[in-house]
Every structure is written in C-alpha cells, then in structure tokens.
Amino acid sequence: MTRHRRLRELDLLRFLAAAAVVLYHFTGFGGAGPWPEHAREVFPALGAVTRYGYLGVDLFFVISGFVILMSAWGRSPGEFGVSRLVRLMPAYWASVLLGAVVYTVFRQGHGVPGLVVPNLTMLQGGLGVQNVDAVYWTLWVEMHFYVLAAVLAWIGITYRSCLVFMAVWLFGGVFADEAGSKLLQIMLVPTWSPYFIAGMALFMIHRFGPTLLLWGYVAVSYLLALHWGGWRADGAFKGSAHLPVAAAVTGIFVVMILVATGRLHWVRWRGLTVLGALTYPLYLVHSQLALPLLDALYPRVNRWVALAAVIAASLALAYAVHRLVERPGAAWMRAKLMASLEPMRAAKPGSAADAAAADVPAPRAPEAEPELATR
DSSP states (O other): OOOOOOOHHHHHHHHHHHHHHHHIIIIIOOSSOSSSSOHHHHSHHHHHHHTTGGGHHHHHHHHHHHHHHHHHTTOOHHHHHHHHHHHHHHHHHHHHHHHHHHHHHHOOSSOOHHHHHHHTTTOHHHHTOOOSSGGGHHHHHHHHHHHHHHHHHHHOOOHHHHHHHHHHHHHHHHHHHHHTOHHHHHHHOTTTHHHHHHHHHHHHHHHHOOOHHHHHHHHHHHHHHHHHHHHHHHHHHTTSOHHHHHHHHHHHHHHHHHHHTTTTTTOOOTHHHHHHHHHHHHHHHHHHHHHHHHHHHTTTSOHHHHHHHHHHHHHHHHHHHIIIIIHHHHHHHHHHHHHHHHHHHHHSOSOHHHHHTTTOOOOOSSOOOOOOTTO
16 A cells, blocks of 8 residues: 555644543533532633533544545455554553553542443443443444444445445434434434544545535535534533534534645644644543542642643653553554454455445545555
8 A cells, every 4th residue: 555645734633632622621521520629610711611622522523534434445344444443442441441440549430340341342332331431432433433434345435435325324314313213323323423424525525636526515514513513512501502612613624624625734743643643542541540640639739730730641641551552552453453364365365445446536636645544
C-alpha cells in the first residue's frame, strides 16, 4: 500500500476533541464526578463554556467516519478487523485494569470484578452490563459502525458501493425510528449515524473530489445531526442550549469540510502526531485517574492547582500507556492476528482488495489518499 502525507490536521482535531471531553468531565459536568461537588460548581465561570465539551464526541464520530473508510479501503474484512482490534484493545484493556486497581486500592469507581470481566470484552454495552468507566459508551457506538464497515468491506469497497451503503444506512435509520423498530435502531444507531455518514462522504470528497451528490450526503447528515444534537440538549440542559449546541455542531461540520477540501493542509507540525497518538489513551484513563488524585489533592490545594495537576497526570499516564502498552501490544497482536488469516488466504486466493479496485473513479490529481491509520 502506498504511503502518503499524514493528515496532521486530523491529529490536532482528535486531540482537541479529547481535550474538550476532559475539560467537560473536570470542569463542566453537572453530575457526580471526581470533585466533592459537581465540577460545574467548582468552576462556575469556566463550566458555563466547558459544559458543552461533551460535543467533542460528535467531532470524534465525524473523524471516525472519515478515517475508518480511509483505513478500510482496499482491505479485506479480516484485514480491517485486525486493524481495529490492534488499534483499540491494548489501551482499552489497560484502562479497564486501571479501573480495577482504582477500585481495589481506593474503593472508588466501578472496577469491581463482576464488571471488569465482561468489560474486558468491550461487548458489555450489548450485554446490559455497566461500564467500568462511563466513557466506554462511545466505544460501543463505534463498534456498531465497525460491524457495518466490515460488511461493506465484505461486499467490496468501491465508489458506488459506498454511495449505496450511505444511502441505505441513512434512510434505514430514519425508517427504523419511524417504525419504532428497536432491533433496527440498535443496529443502525440513527442518533449517531449522521456523523459517521458525513465523515465517509467527506473522505470521498477528499479522495475523489467534490460532487453535488456527496455534498448532499454531507448536508442531510448535518441537518440530522442538528436534530439529534438539539434532542440531546433537551435531555442535558432542559432545552436551554439549542443555539450553542447548533453552533458547535455547525463548527464541527465546517472544520471537517475544511479538512476534506484541503484548506487545512498548512497544519503540518510534526508534534501533532504525538498529540494524535495520545488522544485515545487520554480519553480512556482521565476519569478514573482523577478519582483518587483529586481526592488526595482537593481541597488541600487550590482548585486551579488541583485541575492543572490532574490534567498533567492524565497526559503523562496517556503517554505511558501509548509507549508501554499500545505500541508493543499492537505490534504483537498485529503479527499474530495477520498470521491467523493466512489459512483463509491459502484456501481462497485473492482478496476483497482486488474487487475493490474496480468501479473506482480516478482520484484527483495530484492529491492522493493520506496515511493516517486511524490514529
């Protein structure tokens, strides 16, 4: 596979999305958290802004649609599955075990053995089992997308098949809501599918150039995202935050359009690659680390000092997980899992990558597919 310029602008956006979620949990959350009081009460002025940090997840999902389609293109379902497992599981397992340690040593959090065991599968969302860390809910949403993307890879990822796939997913989600079909709602996640579909369409714009049809997918997805964003605002803020939520969702789509159309190619600082690598472990560990750390620090020290300390500790732990767990764990898993696919290749020569080579319009010159590997 040819390697091309890494989209460091996506590394930056992913880190900013994670930072928004971290600040939401530490300063803008209105429920029980790591502080003795609600975080929004500890930081009332800052919390008025960071209470919208949960929308960092919306940005994550648009980026995921963009990057996962890029990662899956030209791969067989097995190769795509391997890429997802090695990307997600090592840091995730470390996070679940961190929750177990925090509960065992400090009696905080939800890392009890009865939850840790099913959580290690990452399938607890479908089993009706509580997450060891509340942030894991997004991984279960992502899992739905990965299964659908694997089906697309099995069919064969082409320009045409992507257009059909996005249309079926988009309308299928709307029809599932109309029919009140719980099974289809679970399978198609219509609350979140507009973000993934928009990301996929934006990747196709990036790779093949804009068309009215692709912009139509982005526009409809944006309107649906506004609807679902407002619906969630009703639940979170009792209908008082529609305008800021709409502005944030609009900003997410605007910045991703800038990425897709190459307007952010000037963002090339190599250090952004490191920030991008820290995003996933930072998202996974910050909440659980904060429980014992803030319990030890606050109110003995100033709230701002405590906040700076917990953010710095979260970044340090994220870097340690990346270097000591993610990188070696992914390398070991990739080699073993790819070897596991060899018997299938020997039994059936060829791959979905060969089929995917057909029915694909030529990419724009001179732009080529970037190398991001979903980090």
